[in-house]
Amino acid sequence: MAQLSDDCFAFGGALLPVDEALAELRARLAPVAGIERVPLHGVVGRILAEDLIAGVDLPPFANSAVDGYALRHADLSHDVDTILSVGGRVPAGGALGRQVQPGETIRIFTGAPMPEGADTVMMQEDAEPLPDGRVRLRPGLKRGANAREAGEDVRAGAVALAAGRLLRPQDVGMAAALGYDALAVRTRLRVALFSTGDELASPGAVLPALKVYDSNRFTLHAALTRLGCTVTDLGILPDHPAAVASALTEAAPAHDLLLTSGGVSTGEEDHVKAAVEAAGSLFFWRLAIKPGRPVALGQVRGTVFAGLPGNPVAVVVTFVHIVRPLALLLGGGTAPPLLRFPVRAALRYRKKAGRREYVRASLVRGEDGAIEARSFPREGAGLLSSLVETDGLVELDEATTTVMPGDAVAFLPFSELL
Template identity: 35%
Template sequence: MGCCDAPGLMPIEEALNKMLTPITPIIDTITLPLAEALGYVLAKDIRSPINVPPFNNSAMDGYAIRLSDFEQSTTMKMVGKSFAGAPFEGEWPAQTTIRIMTGAQIPSGCDAVIMQENTTTDGDLITFDQPNIKTNMNIRPTGDDIRANDVVLNKGARLTARDIPMIATLGISHISVYRKPKVAFFSTGDELKPLGSELEPGQIYDSNRYGIKPLIENFGCEAIDLGIIPDCQETLKTTFENAQQMADVVITSGGVSVGEADYTKDILEELGQIGFWKLAIKPGKPFAFGELDTAWFCGLPGNPVSAVLTMYVLVQPLLAKLGGNSEWKAPESIPAITRSAFKKAPGRTDYQRGIYRIENGQFVVETTGNQSSGAFRSMSLANCFVVLERERGSVEVGETVQIQLFNPTLF
């Protein structure tokens, strides 16, 4: 153990390895209408059954010409029109042109489309002012975007709002996806009260569930909210037993510290096994991971910033692997110059809340202020984490630090 290691605290990298190694992705699949598939993970590659576009079409509003006609004269008679969904049909006499709209099918024999801005009209007579006409000018060829049988999305990709319309262009109405992991969660503590109630001395509102639920859903999982559970060992045990029957993962908020009323650890030892307890991370040291009889367990600290941070850094990759999301990646670290000082003691990797901006092409970052694990205002103001290494001490203005921009799950 190095001089800066905190005794008894597991490094984050080791904890993630212990969490992810035993996880086996869910293999249960369902078939969904495309309109209902947002956020699900593909169970099969998506191959295109067609070319996109399925025919040569015009990239411009203009006129279809044949180069052989254009070589004879730059003025031609318009003899027909081609619209999107209503292509030109019939004979196309020599020395004539066809009016065509963007997206319309290219008439047989057409070599180029001249955009209407480069023409003048006199009734049905069209004079072209386009120099240097090239074959296939302003023509989108068949399969220009996607060729038939191309793999457009890989198995394991989580479907985004950009993917759904792309799949729709292929005419695919139903797709095979993995079912979403089910995550049951609850808060523990006699001091917690639901929103809308009056606080008595020593009580606080339960805010953690309001941060945990959207994160579970943003991670691509089904959230099962079991509410607030009091500090009663028998009630907690019953809740754990019920939760593991309905979910793949059970997440608690609070009750994983060392207080006299923290029963979670004892119950976990009775119903399953503990993987680890206490990490070299700040905030979030009393994070727990283990296994129940039929579900995985993640115990989050009770402080609100610690709960969200450990969900983001530790639980997010676990749920991504469990859900089969093979394309998930951890947030990228970016060097930034500090515009404010950051207090830190060596011993734990510190995720401080920061606000970054770009000045003259360089990332710069400053603190959001109060970095207490109970001060959620600083989290609300932030747009990144300032990740200070375990062995590092306090940081002065002008030093280089690593920042992680929030990924979409925190927006």
């Protein structure tokens, strides 16, 4: 099992741009997850541990892409209809067993092997069977049309799926098409999850006076589960450094990542810093990002620790930019750049230069049919409704100071983030 270097999180100081933080993560983190072989039915959502090499061509033989007529392109007229005899029939799984002769065509069906000598397939919609058993074919078809070559999808010996990929249903289909019934995947990253704060109560209990129900723990649990992690919910930690330190120390040996929300700022009641320093080592990242600036990273007894802010919107933003790539990299995966989609702003916004900001927005269609991003009508990093009632985040980079209606902006849909 790979270990992290002692100085893995030894960066801090001034506000750190998000891209620099991600570059540091990619450069310094090594996987801690092991490798196991899992049947194909159980690999979706897992991280591929080894390159998947194609052992066969895909498709393994030349075949027809449509129902129609296989023929020699040289027999087709370029200007007028061509009439050819029908010399046989090849269904999927069958074979003609001989070479196509000049002046004949073969009735063929999707997936059926191309007869020897045939190089083109005329779709049945473009062919007219005649009463005498022959078929009339339209002109203008290109050589090789509707015929799939052996290996045109994937060549034997090629990397069909690269190690580090978070496997999707279509990836599982690719593995099956190449004959694999099991894959080498990373063991699930083990995450210990806490919330911190005396003001929190767990859902399901009677809500005491002056407390609020804890939502962050459940948001993070759901997001980590979608990444294929095994998450242990260890509840709410009180605002007491010794209790936090004890809980983290106890959880560290059985987990690969310790994750908390709340208590990572610099106020008198923010006790995570002292607790982690007592149990291990801690470095603060003050990210140049809004919402979500304070993020704590460190180690407790060799296990990576990450502490997120307490406001629900800040939790989501910092999870997307720090914890998601952190979990993927520790789990042996890759953390590709987020997909940003260009849309038109239907909002006005001003911000300071030098900081990346995220505006919760819904996508709407403008009068001209173009997609526009409309901001949530209220601001505040504690508004859960702003996450529920919007489609994603408008990203305003460090150089941007003003956005006006009609400006082009980058949009990150929640469907790509969580």
